Structure formats: C-alpha cells, structure tokens
Amino acid sequence: MPNPDPYDALLLLSFGGPEKPEDVVPFLENVTRGRGIPRERLEEVGQHYFLFGGKSPINDQNKALIAALEAELASAGIDLPVYWGNRNWEPYLPDTVAQLAADGRRRVLCIATSAYSSWSSCRQYWDNIDDALAALPGDVEPPRIDKVRAYFNHPGFVAANTDGVLAALADLPEGVRDDARLVFVTHSIPTAMSDSSGPPARRAEGSAYVGQHLDVAATVTAAVREATGVEREHELVYCSRSGSPRTPWLEPDVNDRLEELAAEGVRAVVLVPVGFVSDHMEVVYDLDTEALATAAKLGIEARRAASAGVHPAFVTALRELVEERAAVERGEDVARPALGVRGPSHDRCPVGCCLGERADA
Ligand SMILES: CC1=C(CCC(=O)O)c2cc3nc(cc4[nH]c(cc5[nH]c(cc1n2)c(C)c5CCC(=O)O)c(CCC(=O)O)c4C)C(CCC(=O)O)=C3C
Numbered sequence: 541m542p543n544p545d546p547y548d549a550l551l552l553l554s555f556g557g558p559e560k561p562e563d564v565v566p567f568l569e570n571v572t573r574g575r576g577i578p579r580e581r582l583e584e585v586g587q588h589y590f591l592f593g594g595k596s597p598i599n600d601q602n603k604a605l606i607a608a609l610e611a612e613l614a615s616a617g618i619d620l621p622v623y624w625g626n627r628n629w630e631p632y633l634p635d636t637v638a639q640l641a642a643d644g645r646r647r648v649l650c651i652a653t654s655a656y657s658s659w660s661s662c663r664q665y666w667d668n669i670d671d672a673l674a675a676l677p678g679d680v681e682p683p684r685i686d687k688v689r690a691y692f693n694h695p696g697f698v699a700a701n702t703d704g705v706l707a708a709l710a711d712l713p714e715g716v717r718d719d720a721r722l723v724f725v726t727h728s729i730p731t732a733m734s735d736s737s738g739p740p741a742r743r744a745e746g747s748a749y750v751g752q753h754l755d756v757a758a759t760v761t762a763a764v765r766e767a768t769g770v771e772r773e774h775e776l777v778y779c780s781r782s783g784s785p786r787t788p789w790l791e792p793d794v795n796d797r798l799e800e801l802a803a804e805g806v807r808a809v810v811l812v813p814v815g816f817v818s819d820h821m822e823v824v825y826d827l828d829t830e831a832l833a834t835a836a837k838l839g840i841e842a843r844r845a846a847s848a849g850v851h852p853a854f855v856t857a858l859r860e861l862v863e864e865r866a867a868v869e870r871g872e873d874v875a876r877p878a879l880g881v882r883g884p885s886h887d888r889c890p891v892g893c894c895l896g897e898r899a900d901a
C-alpha cells in the first residue's frame with residue numbers, strides 16, 4: 541500500500557477567479573492590491589472577464605482537478621482528504637487553513653496550480669500560506685504545511701502537454717502540418733522578477749523561470765518529434781503582460797512574434813500554453829481570442845494545444861509527487877523523476893529563492 545505518512549491532508553492552492561459579473565471588480569482589487577497596476581490595464585482585463593459572462597473558467601477547472609485527484613488517490617489506496625484554497629477568491633486560503641486546523645490536520649502537503657519557479661508562481665503562494673497561518677487565532681495550533689517541488693519537468697506534466705501538441709497538430713490541415721512551428725507560451729513577468737527566480741545558488745545559470753520553460757519546451761518538442769517522425773522548430777514567447785509600460789517584462793509578446801513569423805513565411809503554428817496548468821482566462825482570452833485572431837489576420841494556420849488540465853498523466857503525476865514527497869519527509873531514498881536537463885527541483889525553497897526572505901518550514 542502506498543504510504544502518505546507523515547501527511548494527513550492535501551491542499552490545492554490556486555489563484556481563484558470571479559464566478560459572476562459582480563465579482564469581477566472585487567476580484568481584480570484582490571489581485572492588484574498594492575501592486576501598482578495602471579487603471580487602464582485593469583479596465584481592459586475586466587473586459588476580458590465580462591466577455592466571458594463575468595465568470596473565470598479557473599474555479600470549475602480546479603473542482604474538476606480535485607475530483608480527478610480524489611479518484612486517483614482512492615484507486616491507489618491513499619487515504620488523504622483534499623482541501624482547496626485560493627489567493628484571490630473564494631474559497632480564500634485563510635478560511636481553508638482555519639478549516640484544516642479545526643479538522644485537526646497536523647501535516648499538510650500543498651500542490652499549487654503553478655509548475656514553475658518565480659515570485660508570482662511560487663514564492664507568492666508561500667507568502668499566502670504564511671499569511672494564512674499567521675491569521676489563525678493564538679489558541680489554535682497551526683498545521684505544518686509543505687509544498688510539492690516545481691513540477692514543470694515531471695514526466696506526467698510533459699506527457700500531458702505533449703498529447704496536447706499532438707492533438708493540435710492532427711487538427712491542422714495536412715498541407716501545413718509538417719511545417720508547423722511549435723510556439724510555447726507562458727505568462728510574462730517583469731524581467732526583474734524573472735532574474736531573481738529560483739535558488740540563489742543557481743542564479744549563475746540565468747533565470748530559473750525562463751530556463752525551466754525552455755527546458756520543458758525542448759523536452760516536449762523532442763517527444764513530438766519522436767511521435768510524429770517530423771523535426772519541427774520551436775520557441776518560447778509570452779502573453780498577458782501587465783504592469784506599467786515603463787517596467788520591462790519578458791518578451792516577445794505572442795502577437796508581436798506571430799507578425800514576425802508571418803513575415804518570415806511561417807504558415808502554421810501550434811500555440812502551446814505550457815506555462816499554464818489549465819485553460820483559464822489567460823488561455824481562453826489572450827491565446828484563443830486574441831492570438832488566434834492575430835494569426836488568422838496574418839494568414840497563419842494556428843491551433844492552440846490543450847493545457848494539462850485533468851489529463852490522466854498529469855493527475856497521476858500529482859499523486860506520484862505526493863508519494864515522493866511523503867517518502868522524502870520520512871527520510872527514505874526515493875526516485876525523483878524529471879525530464880530535460882535541469883534535474884528535479886528542490887523540495888524546500890532556500891532563503892533568497894524567488895526573492896523569499898525565509899527558508900521554508
Ligand atoms: C506567473 C503568473 C501566473 C502563472 C502562475 C500561476 O498560475 O500562479 C499567473 C496566473 C494567473 N493570473 C491570473 C489573473 C491575473 N493576473 C494578474 C496580474 C499578474 N499576473 C502575474 C503573473 C502570473 N499570473 C503578474 C506578475 C501580474 C502583475 C501583478 C503582480 O505583480 O502580481 C491580473 C491583474 C490584471 C492584469 O494586469 O492582468 C489578473 C486578473 C489568473 C486567473 C485566470 C483566470 O481567472 O482564469 C491566473 C491563473
């Protein structure tokens with residue numbers, strides 16, 4: 541029987557999103573509190589949500605992921621309850637952490653819906669955990685919370701993304717399929733945040749955030765080549781730039797890059813949202829609505845690959861990451877599968893990792 545000891549609960553930690561039009565403005569206020577995002581940008585992003593009826597897809601996707609994970613755990617004989625908390629919308633993480641404590645949970649393993657290292661995608665979730673623990677009443681014993689390693693290069697995450705690319709390629713017209721460029725897309729972040737991503741000891745290798753994406757993009761491209769027998773070019777671009785126009789963010793933007801690719805004579809692309817764990821708002825607006833329209837305008841045949849979502853290989857990967865971390869915490873030697881060149885990520889973020897001021901737990 542797989543052994544989840546020392547854990548007595550799992551916590552899915554995510555971003556959260558609005559459920560209805562009245563939620564959109566308060567949600568955006570939660571996201572941007574103290575972050576200096578210009579008013580115009582907020583109004584623009586609000587419109588993206590209103591275009592979809594004021595409802596983000598992310599909460600339903602997290603509910604589906606929890607259901608799939610519960611089924612996966614049950615079929616593996618692992619008896620761990622799955623709790624859910626968000627940074628920016630209900631169920632809010634502090635309420636979930638209060639519930640964990642009230643239920644007597646002592647050791648909690650957190651899975652964040654983000655596969656990469658950076659302040660936004662890793663450390664900020666740690667800050668949310670710390671804040672939630674600090675908000676517990678003084679007479680409540682806080683549970684200890686760990687977080688699974690960055691899983692961008694876990695074979696199951698790679699397999700899910702590879703399947704997404706293969707399905708998108710199959711949907712392209714035959715005449716352009718073999719020439720299709722694989723355009724991997726992730727969330728842009730400020731270059732300063734990118735430069736400070738990952739552990740200080742690996743900073744000489746460059747940005748962990750960018751390096752991790754380039755690594756998984758190369759791995760997926762190689763797997764697609766293996767499956768199709770066709771060598772295709774690939775690259776990494778960015779979407780969803782926010783902040784002040786004066787602050788440098790990672791580039792190129794997917795739309796700008798599509799213009800260049802059209803000028804270079806590229807006739808087909810697959811957009812691979814490898815930076816995102818599910819098809820949430822950035823994917824359905826920034827890619828499906830905006831970037832696909834850009835491609836159509838330019839005469840490029842474009843398809844968007846599915847993100848990992850509830851792909852069985854990804855759900856299995858999460859269960860394996862839980863078993864792996866439990867074994868690590870028990871002091872056992874355990875395989876830590878990782879594809880590509882970077883190796884498995886650290887389990888505990890050291891001081892200075894993604895600008896964090898403290899080491900984990
Ligand atoms: C790296 C990264 C991820 C991936 C990792 C992860 O998933 O955590 C991510 C995910 C998400 N970001 C999301 C939404 C938003 N992000 C914003 C703003 C920002 N994101 C940033 C980075 C990231 N964001 C940054 C550096 C900012 C600037 C403000 C700041 O420095 O914090 C804003 C403000 C308006 C705007 O300017 O866009 C919104 C509304 C949603 C929900 C989608 C849905 O509803 O389906 C999700 C999953």
Ligand SMILES: [Fe+2]
Binds near residue numbers: 727
């Ligand atoms: Fe974001």
